[in-house]
Amino acid sequence: MIEIDNLSVIFHANHRLVRAVEGVSLSIAARESFGLVGESGSGKSTILRAVCGLAPITGGQIRIAGEPVLTPRGRAFSRRVQMVFQDPYASLHPRHTIDRVLSEPLAIHGIGDTDRKVMRALEDVGLPTSFRFRYPHQLSGGQRQRVAIARALMLEPAVLLLDEPTSALDASVQAETLNLLSRLREERGLTFLMVSHDLAVIDHMCDRILVMQHGRAVEELDRADLVNVTMKTDYARSLFNASADRML
Amino acid sequence: MTLLSVRNLRVSFDTEAGLVEAVRGVSFDLGRERLGIVGESGSGKTMTGRSVLRLIRPPGKIEADAMHFDGADLMAASEAEMRALRGRRMAMVMQDPKYSLNPVMNVGAQLTEGLRQRDRLSAGDARRKAIDALEAVQIRDPERVLSAYPHELSGGMGQRVMIAMMLIPSPDLLIADEPTSALDVTVQAEVLSILDGLVRDRGMGLIFISHDLRLVARFCDRVLVMYKGRVVEELAARDLMQARHPYTQGLLNCLPRIGGSRGPLPGLDRNAEWAR
Structure with a gap:
């Protein structure tokens, strides 16, 4: 469903070249759930942004369902791929009602x-329909993230790009949101490309x-590598060791 | 030895919509140790931390039967006495570097302000102390960071700058509000070991406020679990996995685990009785 070949993303900032992503390739089958992990600045979010056109593709190629993506992405792309952002406080327009957010696409x-x-x-993401004419500030963080997920699903895409969808949420709200995402993936046969710095979240959601x-x-890595700690590189191992409490 | 003692602390806000009780009768003692306070948003953990420094603005109101810090009565202290304690003797690292650092002052000016004003150091001495403090929190390029403005720093860098700022006067008590939530796991480990070193080597008392139960279990000596402004359970951090209270158990169970089942995560039951 998603194929990324030798992707590079290079920015020019203050007369410096910032190589955000260099030579990354990956391939995700339809209905698969794929995770990206790494520290801040490792380029994981940039890959998501490059897929949906928010970051430039400096080198390499991104293909969705076999077709190279166009620049600008166009309507056919947004019907197929949608993104959910990290911060539900920043990603919804503060002066648009939920109704407007959802009906615009x-x-x-x-x-x-x-x-x-x-x-x-609204029903699909477990929000009461009475929320329809509320503004984002009248909702909690978890409810806002549900709205962001509902918005992403309005055009019935096949692929969801998830950028740290639960890292701004409390533990119990995180559980509800992850359950919602798993249920929607099951029901609609969605393909997920998900970024998180929490290895337990990634392990719970990704193949x-x-x-x-x-x-x-x-x-x-696959799930077995993570559970049995059979990673080959030192860096992956150190990331795992720093997250050892996530086994508890 | 008790550094801080709090008895029946209550924080309330008299708002247009009625009285909001953010903290309702919290009591604890802190020695030279690491005390964790965990709970969800709105449980009152941050307000508990702020009241110790009496950093709650009207219409917020702090009441307590007793609140003592190293012999000083925090409830009876005048504003001037509190100001002498804040920073020098007890300090707080706020949650979000984006909102807690001054956006129009560079990092160097913010770090040295206290040293220049309070300790009357020369510009050169203050700068040297600031550089030492940044190095102590593992910032590799302190000269560059000193001349940077907060928006030029990443979240993790900003958080370390705030920790450095609070540690310059060597306080006896540090209240850290989600000090590592903007950091990734590897940097988080570094910051925790810095805090750990300060507790061990300098005998500082630390109140570590976090919503991350497993992190607190690994890092702290003792944990208070808060729910709706009350402490529902207090236990040794190493016993957290054997928590008795259904709310604490619920908080633990709703977390995904590496190698855990991929079925739906259990929801969190909330019982109004627990808040009584």
């Missing part, structure tokens, strides 16, 4: 039946994991 794509689709979307450091891919 339908309006842009000329899809009718807005009323019923918005109500349905395969790519460990990144300084913009490069370090090692690809």
